[in-house]
Amino acid sequence: MSINRPAAAALAAALCLLTAACGSSSDDKASDSTTEAAASKTGYPVTLDNCGQKQTFRKAPSRVVVMNGASVAEVSTLLALGLGDRIVANEQGYGMSEVAGRAAAIKKLPTGDIKLNDAYDIPREAMLGLRPDLVLSVTTYGFDQKNGFATREQLKQVGANSYVSPQGCDDDPSKMTVADSYQLLRDMGKVFNVSDRAEKLIAASEKNIAAVSDKVKGEKKPKVMVLFSNMTMGGNDFSSVFAHGIVNDILAKAGGANAFESAAKTTFADLSKEKVAATDVDAVVVMSYNDPDPAAYAKKLFKEFPQWPAARNNTYVTLSDSMYLGPSNDLAVEKVAKMLHPDAF
CATH class of the missing domain: 3.40.50.1980 (Nitrogenase molybdenum iron protein domain)
Structure with missing residues (x-):
């Protein structure tokens, strides 16, 4: 005879009420206590949803x-x-x-x-x-x-x-923020039982970002173009331009704003040369993905769009891993802030 799980549980509970066979004995309590103590000592098991x-x-x-x-x-x-x-x-x-x-x-x-x-x-x-x-x-x-x-x-x-x-x-990385980088650190900290290391990294990052954000608070927010160098993702001339995602959170913390945030609802905006030329860009962040010379790409952009304030003032910074999901977003915040608001530092 098969008994479904809820029925089996109810039957076991009823039998426990009628007999002393499955009461909460001191042995059971000792076993539970030992298991909890072992888990507390080792940090395992760990379950993530x-x-x-x-x-x-x-x-x-x-x-x-x-x-x-x-x-x-x-x-x-x-x-x-x-x-x-x-x-x-x-x-x-x-x-x-x-x-x-x-x-x-x-x-x-x-x-x-x-x-x-x-x-x-x-x-x-x-x-x-x-x-x-x-x-x-x-x-x-x-x-x-x-x-x-x-x-x-x-x-x-x-x-x-x-x-x-x-x-x-x-x-959907368009919703990503710096908090997601911290979540990744916390999850890996739990999985490998090094949560103390993860929390120290997070605390240091939060402290660094707060210090930078405080310095640029109240400043005018320049419009920034963020893109991967020499990368094609769509059919237009500029398809690796960020519209949303963690870069926007980093820009905001650094006292800036994404010049192309309204150009798309997705992470990347697939833009024509005309659209890019018609947008005022105060500064550029070039992200390198296995590009040995991202600065050359920035200079190429400024030559192509000399009307940009960024081109006239040669305002750009090259970054890589700190500008995206990962443990070093505070470095990106600091470097972008120093580019946008040098007098604040």
Whole structure:
């Protein structure tokens, strides 16, 4: 005879009332106390609700795979937390970093020596062959079976947990803020039982950002263009221009505003040369994605649009990982603020 779960629970409760067989004995209490004490001491188990899926960690992961996803946030977060030795394969890298030594540290990480797919990421069979116990993906795309990736369920079947970074559940980075960078740090802190390190990094970042924001408070907010250098994402001449996302939060904290915020509702605006020329741009932030000379791109822009106040005043800064999701947003806030409001520093 099969009994459904609620009925079985009710039946067990009724039997406990009628007999002494399953009372709350001192042995049961001792067992519960021992379990709680062990969990408190080790920090495990840890359960995260990630994109509607519960991921339970019974110990710190030791074979971590970091998928590409055109991000560097996940690998940078692990390195910032001192967890680089847990990575068995990393496919992320911007080639540059605002943090001294980080780009070199990322380059030294193992890649798993696997053949990547057309999206420059890890296909299913290769992923399973790496024997991971944790796989990090920027968005749910990295676990999409239709695109040849190992699904979260398939990973679970081989004993691997999976994690999608903040705002990656709906693949909508247009809503991303600096708080999401802190969430990523906190989640990895919990997973690896290094929450103290995560909280120290977050506190330092918040303190730095607050100090910068206080210096530029009340200042006029210049209009800033933020874009990736030498990158095409759409059909127009300028398709890597940010309209929304974490960059807007960084600009606001630095005393600026996005010149192209109204140009699109998505993260990126796909703009014609005419639209860009018709917009007043007071300053430019060029983000480098494996571009060895982003400053050359800024100078090329100023030559193409000499009417911009930014071009007349040569107002630009080149950044990479600190301007996007990751543990170093305070560096971007400071560098952008110093560009926009040099007299405040």
